[in-house]
Amino acid sequence: MNEISDNVLVENVLKGDTGSYEVLVKKYQKPVFNLAFRMTGNYDDANDVAQSAFVKGYEKLETFDPRYKFFSWIYRIALNESLNTVSAKKRFVDVEDTTLKSSDTPLELYETVEQSERLHKALSLIKEDYKVLIVLKHFEELSYEEISDVLKISVQKVKSRLFMARQLLKELLLQNDRF
Amino acid sequence: MKKSEMIELVNELIDGTISEAEKKVLDEELKTNSEAEKYYNEMLSLGKVIEAGKPAEQEIDFSGEVMRKIEKKKYAEKKTGVSIMEMFSFMTNKKARYAVVFGLGLVGGILINMAVLNTSNQTSLTTGSEYSGTMSDISKPANFNKGGLLTIDKNGIKGEVNSYYLNDMIFTEIKIKSNESYSMKIGYNNNLKVYALRTLNLKEDGNIGSGNGVIQISGKGDNTFIIMFKNKNQNKTDAEINIFSGSNNAVYSSKFTLN
Numbered sequence: 188m189n190e191i192s193d194n195v196l197v198e199n200v201l202k203g204d205t206g207s208y209e210v211l212v213k214k215y216q217k218p219v220f221n222l223a224f225r226m227t228g229n230y231d232d233a234n235d236v237a238q239s240a241f242v243k244g245y246e247k248l249e250t251f252d253p254r255y256k257f258f259s260w261i262y263r264i265a266l267n268e269s270l271n272t273v274s275a276k277k278r279f280v281d282v283e284d285t286t287l288k289s290s291d292t293p294l295e296l297y298e299t300v301e302q303s304e305r306l307h308k309a310l311s312l313i314k315e316d317y318k319v320l321i322v323l324k325h326f327e328e329l330s331y332e333e334i335s336d337v338l339k340i341s342v343q344k345v346k347s348r349l350f351m352a353r354q355l356l357k358e359l360l361l362q363n364d365r366f
Numbered sequence: 367m368k369k370s371e372m373i374e375l376v377n378e379l380i381d382g383t384i385s386e387a388e389k390k391v392l393d394e395e396l397k398t399n400s401e402a403e404k405y406y407n408e409m410l411s412l413g414k415v416i417e418a419g420k421p422a423e424q425e426i427d428f429s430g431e432v433m434r435k436i437e438k439k440k441y442a443e444k445k446t447g448v449s450i451m452e453m454f455s456f457m458t459n460k461k462a463r464y465a466v467v468f469g470l471g472l473v474g475g476i477l478i479n480m481a482v483l484n485t486s487n488q489t490s491l492t493t494g495s496e497y498s499g500t501m502s503d504i505s506k507p508a509n510f511n512k513g514g515l516l517t518i519d520k521n522g523i524k525g526e527v528n529s530y531y532l533n534d535m536i537f538t539e540i541k542i543k544s545n546e547s548y549s550m551k552i553g554y555n556n557n558l559k560v561y562a563l564r565t566l567n568l569k570e571d572g573n574i575g576s577g578n579g580v581i582q583i584s585g586k587g588d589n590t591f592i593i594m595f596k597n598k599n600q601n602k603t604d605a606e607i608n609i610f611s612g613s614n615n616a617v618y619s620s621k622f623t624l625n
Contacts, residue, residue: 205436212429220426230560234428234576241432242439306419324381325416331383350377357412 193257200248208248212241215258218327219265225326226269226319228307236272240265259336266337270315309359317352324349367395372402380409425563427575523548527609534597535561536605540583541590547571549584554595555606561594 191210199207219240224233244261251260310318323329323337334349335342367375375392378384384392395402511531518525525542536558542548554560563581565572572585574593583591597603604623 205433208436209429209433212432213427216426216429216432217423220428221421221423224424225421230424230562230576233424234426237426238428238432238435242435245436246439306415307421321416326420331381346374346377350373353377353409353412354373356416357408360412360415361408 194253208245215261222265223269225322227272232272236268240268262337312359313355320349320352376406376409425574522546536595538593543588547586551610552581553608557598557603558595558605559598561596564592
């Protein structure tokens with residue numbers, strides 16, 4: 188079965204078919220949630236942020252420019268929502284994530300979480316502008332061009348900020364002897 | 367080669383976006399420039415650290431919740447926008463206009479009531495005894511405190527629920543085996559926050575998601591779900607996790623004191 192394109196779904200929503208928006212939510216809820224989760228470091232906050240991003244997306248759908256990708260557009264809304272949440276809290280909530288594998292025992296899991304927390308504590312110390320680049324490039328695995336679309340900055344700027352972000356992160360981790 | 371150029375090429379190499387020609391130039395630089403070699407090695411190590419600490423993808427399904435919020439907002443906007451009588455101003459017969467508006471109000475009221483009842487069903491979880499099981503100690507994993515084991519065997523659904531806890535963390539593993547589709551809710555008290563959700567050993571359909579302080583699992587076949595909770599508070603606190611069947615009766619209830 189052919190998948191209906193995002194732009195057609197958006198058009199349907201604008202004509203009054205709310206069900207088409209649910210298709211878009213179902214399609215992108217996971218990456219949007221994961222972006223929010225990786226930015227806020229908290230599952231419940233990420234849930235609120237991601238849901239709020241989709242509700243705002245619906246309200247602002249008329250402003251969506253079909254020349255761009257819906258994914259980049261909703262991603263940008265979620266990113267802004269995440270940054271607002273983080274800035275409202277004025278802190279990074281202790282990092283709440285782990286990489287679970289089938290073979291993980293509770294003890295292995297605990298150690299993985301500790302490693303992850305060290306990285307995220309270092310990330311929380313660099314400016315948001317730079318942290319975003321690490322999250323989008325390394326965690327979300329977006330290309331330079333996709334990051335450029337989401338952040339609305341040039342590819343060259345994406346590169347220079349990303350390289351600076353890595354430099355800052357490296358220095359912080361070296362200070363803490365994490366290499 | 368300028369330092370800024372070297373930094374750019376090393377980063378492009380790490381990102382896999384370097385061209386063949388640039389790579390040749392960088393390879394030469396790395397052979398002769400110890401500063402470039404040091405920078406390259408540090409960046410490689412950084413990549414490994416980031417990869418090791420990369421947060422895992424989380425499972426989620428909040429589409430229903432989002433659509434409910436949108437519908438609620440739309441309804442609120444209509445309520446504060448043009449009056450419903452004005453919307454039917456094209457009807458010249460005043461009595462007919464009132465009759466239509468009254469009828470719509472009645473239908474709307476019924477729909478809202480249904481929505482409220484639906485929401486309260488999702489949040490007002492109560493314990494019960496439709497399912498029963500035997501709580502017994504499980505073998506204690508290194509460093510983790512013993513939790514409980516429940517065997518579920520009812521209505522074709524077979525399962526086991528294990529919990530472990532250490533310091534401020536609870537690890538709950540739910541194994542379900544069922545030829546029929548199933549759906550269960552997991553409630554937890556306010557001292558806990560959800561840390562991670564995952565489906566493991568997914569043989570057939572299986573989903574796990576969270577919203578409104580309740581986690582829901584559903585699926586068919588032989589599946590394992592993992593939930594990790596963390597203590598919200600800095601202090602010693604009581605934790606309670608309840609698992610409910612579709613009719614909101616408790617399948618499993620477990621209490622821990624977290625440090």
